[in-house]
Amino acid sequence: MSLSSLxxxxxxxxxxxxxxxxxxxxxGYHLLQSVFVLIDWADxxxxxxxxxxxxxxxxxxxxxxxxxxxxxxxxxxxxRSGCTLGADISVDKQVPWGAGMGGxxxxxxxxxxxxxxxxxxxxxxxxxxxxxxxxxxDVPFFVGGDNAFVEGIGEQLSPIEVPAQxxxxxxxxxxxxTAEIFLHPLLTRDTKLSILRGSLADTAFGCNDLQPxxxxxxxxxxxxxxxxxxxxxxxxxxxxxxxxxxxxDSGMNASPSAIDLTDLPSGWVxxxxxxxxxxxxxxxxx
Numbered sequence: 001m002s003l004s005s006l007x008x009x010x011x012x013x014x015x016x017x018x019x020x021x022x023x024x025x026x027x028g029y030h031l032l033q034s035v036f037v038l039i040d041w042a043d044x045x046x047x048x049x050x051x052x053x054x055x056x057x058x059x060x061x062x063x064x065x066x067x068x069x070x071x072x073x074x075x076x077x078x079x080r081s082g083c084t085l086g087a088d089i090s091v092d093k094q095v096p097w098g099a100g101m102g103g104x105x106x107x108x109x110x111x112x113x114x115x116x117x118x119x120x121x122x123x124x125x126x127x128x129x130x131x132x133x134x135x136x137x138d139v140p141f142f143v144g145g146d147n148a149f150v151e152g153i154g155e156q157l158s159p160i161e162v163p164a165q166x167x168x169x170x171x172x173x174x175x176x177x178t179a180e181i182f183l184h185p186l187l188t189r190d191t192k193l194s195i196l197r198g199s200l201a202d203t204a205f206g207c208n209d210l211q212p213x214x215x216x217x218x219x220x221x222x223x224x225x226x227x228x229x230x231x232x233x234x235x236x237x238x239x240x241x242x243x244x245x246x247x248x249d250s251g252m253n254a255s256p257s258a259i260d261l262t263d264l265p266s267g268w269v270x271x272x273x274x275x276x277x278x279x280x281x282x283x284x285x286x
Contacts, residue, residue, distance in 0.1 A: 002049075002120055003049065003117065003118050003120075004048065004049050005046070005047060005048045005049065005118070006046070006047045006114050006117065006118050007046045007047075008044055008046065009044065009045045009046065009047065009110055009114050009281070010042045010043070010044060010045075010110065010280045010281070011042055011043040011044070011045055011095075011103070011106040011107045011109070011110035011142075012038045012039060012040060012041070012042040012106060012142075012276060012279065012280065013038075013039055013041045013042060013095045013099075013101035013102055013103055013106060013273075014036045014037060014038055014039065014101060014102045014106070014138070014141065014142070014238075014239075015036070015037050015039055015101065015167065015169070015238045015245055015273075016034045016035065016036060016100070016208060016238045016239050017034070017035040017036075017037055017162075017236075018033075018034060018035060018206035018207060018208060018236070019032060019033075019034040019206075019207075019208045019209060019210060019238075019239065020032060020033045020034065020206055020207070020209055021209045021210070025153070029153045030153070031151070031152060031153065032150065032151065032152075032153070032154065033149075033150070033151055034149075034150045035147070035148070035149055035150070035160065035162070036102075036138075036141050036147065036148050036150050037147045037162050037165070037275050037276075038147060038275065038276040038278070038279055039101075039167065039169070039273040039274065039275055039276060040273055040274050040275075040276060041094065041095055041101070041169065041271060041273050042094065042095065042106075043091060043092060043093050043094050043095050043103060043106065043107055043110075044091075044092040044094070045070065045089060045090065045091050045092070045107065045110055045111065045114065046089070046090040046092075047087050047088070047089055047090075047111075047114045047115065047118050048087060048088040048090075049085055049086075049087055049118050049119070050085065050086035050087055050088060051085065051086070052086055053078075053084050053085065053086040054086040055071060055074045055075060055078065055086050055087055055089070056086075056087075056088050056089070057070060057071050057088075057089045057090070057091060058088060058089070058090040058091070059090075059091055059093070060090050060091060060092040060093075061091070061092050061093040061094065062093050064091060064093060068091075068104065068107070069104040069105060069107055069108035069111075069135055069136065069139075070089050070091060070104075070107040070108055070110075070111045071089065072108065072135060073107075073108035073109070073111040073112050073115075073131075073135055073139075074087060074089060074111050074115055076131055076134065076135065077111075077112055077115055077116065077121075077128075077131060078115075080131060081119070081121050081123070083119050083121060085118075085119050087115060087118065087119075089111065091107065096171045096175075096243070096269055097175065098171075098174075098175020098176055098241050098242060099171045099175070099238070099239075099241040099242060099243035100176070100237065100238045100239025100240050100241025100242065100243050101169070101171075101238060101239065101241065101243055102138040102141070102142065102239065104136070105135070105136045105137075105138035105139045105141075105142055106138075106142045108132075108135045108136065108139050108142075109132065109139050109141075109142030109143045110142070110281065112128045112131065112132070112143060113128065113143065113281045113284045113285060114281075114284075116128060116284070116285065117284055123285070124285060124286045125143065125144070125145070125285035125286050126286075128143050128285055129143050129144065132155075133154075133155050137153050137154035137155070138154055138239075140154060140155050140157060141154065141157060142279065143285075144157045144159070144279075145278055145279040145281065145282035145285075146159035146160075146278055146279070146282070147159065147160055147161070147162040147275075147276075147277075147278070148160060161277075162275055162277075163275075164274070164275055164277075165247055165274070165275040166247070166248040166272065166273070166274050166275075167245045167246065167247055167248065167272070167273045167274070167275070168228060168231075168232060168245065168246050168248060168259055168261070168270060168271075168272055168273070169238075169243055169244075169245045169270055169271060169273050170224050170227070170228060170243065170244055170245070170261075170264065170268055170269070170270035171224075171241070171242055171243040171244075171268065171269050171270065172218075172220035172221065172223065172224050172242055172265075172267065172268050173220065173267030173268065174218050174220045174221075174242050175241065175242055176214055176217065176218055176221070176240060176241050176242045207236070208236055208237045208238070210237065210239070210240050211225075211236070211237040214237055214240070214242065215237075218242055220242065221237060221242050221244065223265075224242075224243075224244040224268070225237065225244050227265075228244055228245070228246040229246070231246070232246035232247070232248060232249075233246075233249075234246050234247055245273075248272075259272045
């Protein structure tokens with residue numbers, strides 16, 4: 001039986017437990033090593049099938065760019081599959097943008113997975129993954145569905161098991177432009193590491209090579225890092241955005257209200273998050 005809608009479809013964010021820049025390709029793209037872990041801070045998308053082939057997005061929260069990644073993903077899947085159906089895509093945006101948490105990329109991946117099902121295409125995960133790099137370096141990870149050790153420009157994924165972890169994630173009011181960080185003179189581009197697979201899920205392992213240029217460009221990143229370190233004894237920026245996280249080492253079974261974030265400075269947003277063992281839509285593709 002064909003579906004007419006898919007409602008309350010999650011698009012979870014991610015954290016980079018570490019991020020090392022290990023080189024640069026001739027075309028200018030930077031090569032990285034990182035561990036990406038899914039967390040329960042998520043956008044929620046709703047999809048309704050259209051028979052007229054049109055693709056329309058409706059913002060249920062903050063206004064998104066006119067041609068955001070969810071629309072681009074829908075258009076790409078429609079074109080490559082030859083599908084004549086369309087969709088209304090409603091986005092309840094909760095993950096902050098410019099944060100380095102992959103919110104837009106996750107929306108794109110969820111759109112590919114959901115429309116594959118809504119339109120009855122029956123595409124495999126491998127087919128969807130082939131579309132993902134054209135939408136952004138983080139999109140393959142979210143389509144893949146597993147926490148992963150990531151290499152290349154983000155397209156080389158090695159699924160790993162990450163122990164259940166609890167984080168406090170805070171984004172200041174400022175956002176960061178990825179291009180500015182990658183062009184910054186403080187950026188280390190040749191980190192040399194002996195990767196110990198058993199240490200990949202440990203936030204004490206490595207660093208985020210993008211953090212020094214980000215702190216130089218945006219004082220609020222350093223302020224958030226200090227705020228978290230003062231409270232939890234650790235902090236690290238995620239991705240190339242301005243969000244910073246701290247791992248909470250105790251109280252894994254405590255209630256979500258156990259950590260009080262009411263003293264966050266004005267303009268900052270944050271919450272307690274938990275790692276996910278896999279993407280909530282992991283079973284939606286082979």
